[in-house]
Amino acid sequence: MKKRFIGIVLAVFTLFSVSAQQKEIRVLLANHPYGEILKAAIPEYEKATGVKVNVESLQESQLTTKLTTEFATKSSTVDAFMTRPLQEGKMFYKNGWYEPITGYDFSDYPKNSLDVAFFGNKAYIVPLVTEWEVLYYRIDLLKKAGIAVPTKFTELEAAAKKLHSSDVAGFASRGKGAAAVTQLSSYVYNYGGTYLDKGKAAFDSKEALEAIRFYGKMLGTYGPAGITNMSWENIMPLFQAGKIAMWTDASVFYGQIIDPTKSQVAAENVGIANFPAGPKGNTPFIVVSWGMSVAKQSKNKALAMDFVKWATSKELAKRAMLSNITMARTSVWKDAEVRAKIHPGLISTQEYAAKNGVPYDRPYMSAVGEARDLIGEVIIESINTAGASPKLEALAKEKAAAVNNLLEDTGEYGVY
Amino acid sequence: MALLKKQGNFLERNLHIIFPLPAVIFVVVMMIFPVLYTFFLSFTNWNLTSGMPLSIVFFRSYQRVLKEPRFLAALGRTFSFTVLAVFVETVVGMIIALILNRDFKGKGFTKLIMLLPLVSTPVAIGIAWNLFYDPTIGLANYLLTLLGLPKLAWTGSESTVIPSLVLVDIWQWTPMIVLILLAGLASISSEPYESARIDGANEWQVFWRITLPMIRPTLFTALILRSIDALKTFDIIYAMTGGGPGYASETLNIMAFKYSFEYFRMGQASVILVFLFLLVLLMSLIIVRFQKSVEM
Numbered sequence: 001m002k003k004r005f006i007g008i009v010l011a012v013f014t015l016f017s018v019s020a021q022q023k024e025i026r027v028l029l030a031n032h033p034y035g036e037i038l039k040a041a042i043p044e045y046e047k048a049t050g051v052k053v054n055v056e057s058l059q060e061s062q063l064t065t066k067l068t069t070e071f072a073t074k075s076s077t078v079d080a081f082m083t084r085p086l087q088e089g090k091m092f093y094k095n096g097w098y099e100p101i102t103g104y105d106f107s108d109y110p111k112n113s114l115d116v117a118f119f120g121n122k123a124y125i126v127p128l129v130t131e132w133e134v135l136y137y138r139i140d141l142l143k144k145a146g147i148a149v150p151t152k153f154t155e156l157e158a159a160a161k162k163l164h165s166s167d168v169a170g171f172a173s174r175g176k177g178a179a180a181v182t183q184l185s186s187y188v189y190n191y192g193g194t195y196l197d198k199g200k201a202a203f204d205s206k207e208a209l210e211a212i213r214f215y216g217k218m219l220g221t222y223g224p225a226g227i228t229n230m231s232w233e234n235i236m237p238l239f240q241a242g243k244i245a246m247w248t249d250a251s252v253f254y255g256q257i258i259d260p261t262k263s264q265v266a267a268e269n270v271g272i273a274n275f276p277a278g279p280k281g282n283t284p285f286i287v288v289s290w291g292m293s294v295a296k297q298s299k300n301k302a303l304a305m306d307f308v309k310w311a312t313s314k315e316l317a318k319r320a321m322l323s324n325i326t327m328a329r330t331s332v333w334k335d336a337e338v339r340a341k342i343h344p345g346l347i348s349t350q351e352y353a354a355k356n357g358v359p360y361d362r363p364y365m366s367a368v369g370e371a372r373d374l375i376g377e378v379i380i381e382s383i384n385t386a387g388a389s390p391k392l393e394a395l396a397k398e399k400a401a402a403v404n405n406l407l408e409d410t411g412e413y414g415v416y
Numbered sequence: 417m418a419l420l421k422k423q424g425n426f427l428e429r430n431l432h433i434i435f436p437l438p439a440v441i442f443v444v445v446m447m448i449f450p451v452l453y454t455f456f457l458s459f460t461n462w463n464l465t466s467g468m469p470l471s472i473v474f475f476r477s478y479q480r481v482l483k484e485p486r487f488l489a490a491l492g493r494t495f496s497f498t499v500l501a502v503f504v505e506t507v508v509g510m511i512i513a514l515i516l517n518r519d520f521k522g523k524g525f526t527k528l529i530m531l532l533p534l535v536s537t538p539v540a541i542g543i544a545w546n547l548f549y550d551p552t553i554g555l556a557n558y559l560l561t562l563l564g565l566p567k568l569a570w571t572g573s574e575s576t577v578i579p580s581l582v583l584v585d586i587w588q589w590t591p592m593i594v595l596i597l598l599a600g601l602a603s604i605s606s607e608p609y610e611s612a613r614i615d616g617a618n619e620w621q622v623f624w625r626i627t628l629p630m631i632r633p634t635l636f637t638a639l640i641l642r643s644i645d646a647l648k649t650f651d652i653i654y655a656m657t658g659g660g661p662g663y664a665s666e667t668l669n670i671m672a673f674k675y676s677f678e679y680f681r682m683g684q685a686s687v688i689l690v691f692l693f694l695l696v697l698l699m700s701l702i703i704v705r706f707q708k709s710v711e712m
Contacts, residue, residue: 061677094465225567234546238553380661
């Protein structure tokens with residue numbers, strides 16, 4: 001009896017010590033195509049290193065919520081995670097939730113993509129995925145109407161007017177306040193404006209207001225009904241159902257709108273082109289939409305850092321590129337195998353944006369969530385009045401003052 | 417041995433404390449602590465975007481929230497959403513319950529169908545209704561055009577978004593009222609009805625003088641449960657509009673969520689939740705008081 005008892009105790013003890021020896025890390029990923037690539041590849045990593053990787057995947061805003069709650073309550077066991085540099089980077093850095101990335105070779109990344117990865121002279125985020133604004137259009141509809149692909153805002157407006165009917169909306173872009181801020185940014189840049197200038201709100205400037213009015217006029221006149229409650233997830237099904245002729249949005253959606261299992265519009269009828277130029281040239285946004293970081297409070301920093309290096313490696317980036325995920329590394333865009341496989345429209349628009357684009361698509365600040373809602377109010381007012389609102393300027397001034405207050409509250413006013 | 421006996425005595429003497437203890441611990445940890453902590457946070461300026469540790473500012477967060485025009489709008493909206501939804505649900509629920517209380521073929525099947533909205537996942541409901549409401553490709557506008565009516569923007573317009581959301585709430589929650597009322601109706605004995613018929617009462621008199629007074633306690637229970645739930649509605653609105661267009665469907669719960677997880681103003685988000693807590697408490701008290709005054 002006693003012997004058996006000792007035996008059991010010993011067995012339990014060995015079991016525990018074995019599991020204690022097994023190295024483990026906890027990784028939080030986004031529900032993003034790259035997250036899927038990583039999840040599929042993780043067994044290879046586990047086999048090669050012997051480290052067990054516990055993965056959780058969350059939708060992007062839930063990922064921010066989860067990370068914030070875990071980090072803020074200082075109870076987190078997260079070791080590495082996917083992060084959105086423009087949305088949460090500043091706040092996470094300020095709260096000290098990112099561990100500095102050391103010993104990483106950043107030479108393969110375009111300089112402007114590193115703007116959001118560094119704070120001071122230390123890197124905290126490794127850029128992963130990039131996206132830029134493009135124009136999607138229906139090749140068949142443009143051809144039928146005898147219109148060339150718009151390259152300027154004036155041509156965009158003329159084309160939308162000609163293509164707009166009771167059955168098909170001539171033009172669409174995000175209209176849902178805060179969600180519209182990112183896609184509006186390229187319009188603002190091409191009118192010569194910006195959201196923040198030298199750490200102060202600047203979307204009430206003459207140039208920015210012209211852009212907001214143009215955006216409102218386009219969506220209010222030629223947009224689908226109910227556009228002020230529509231983000232990309234509402235516009236995409238309409239485009240796939242053949243109800244939209246032209247659509248400006250981020251390049252990431254190209255794969256889904258030419259997927260024959262998801263769209264009623266034949267892939268050969270869907271075109272992708274450079275974002276049209278405005279009165280002040282053409283500088284669409286090209287941003288790092290996702291990066292990867294190590295958590296400051298991680299107890300396995302060395303393991304986490306090793307994982308991040310593997311997860312952001314050139315090999316995996318190439319694998320992702322072959323499934324049409326647009327990566328931030330420069331070298332993968334030059335890879336012959338990739339260029340043979342990836343859609344030429346993505347290559348040409350990426351080249352243009354990488355050369356001319358702006359690395360921000362929203363006000364880059366800690367309180368970005370609230371600032372986006374404030375700018376969103378101005379956008380919705382402009383759409384509701386088709387750009388003609390007499391009180392738009394006053395409203396923009398009021399909201400700019402509110403954004404300046406936010407910048408002051410967070411100690412970022414005038415800091416750049 | 418003596419020790420064991422002593423222990424046994426201790427347990428036996430204190431059973432009335434020991435048995436409910438797990439439930440008490442659960443309530444304290446999972447319910448009372450979060451409420452108290454929210455109250456505590458509402459007196460701080462905890463804001464994650466500033467990167468500063470929290471400090472106690474007493475009523476300053478309250479001042480800032482009360483000065484925010486969005487807050488009063490959200491408060492009013494929470495109230496009107498609840499009143500509109502619960503009113504229609506009660507009236508429609510009553511009618512359906514009276515119909516289902518009669519005997520007819522396929523009654524069991526009808527009851528089963530009625531249950532479906534209750535057991536569906538809210539986010540799935542939201543996505544399905546969003547497709548239904550889509551102004552361009554949605555079924556709702558197709559039905560309107562079949563009837564020769566003008567198309568609506570549904571959740572896409574500030575003027576129609578609240579009624580559209582209320583309709584979803586009605587679709588989902590009327591069955592609950594029906595179920596509760598059916599239970600109440602089943603408990604009424606048939607005797608008063610028989611004597612009323614002998615006295616020559618018509619259907620309306622029977623309903624007004626017998627059915628309604630007799631199921632009043634059940635009706636008030638349903639009202640309280642539904643009102644508390646409707647005041648706290650979050651999932652449907654979050655999944656369908658996120659409070660938009662603009663802030664046109666932002667209720668207190670949605671606003672508190674945005675303040676905490678999009679603006680990271682934890683202190684002020686707690687203030688909003690304290691107000692929501694008080695609103696729910698107040699509404700329940702009013703209904704209970706009203707119930708008492710009716711019963712006297």
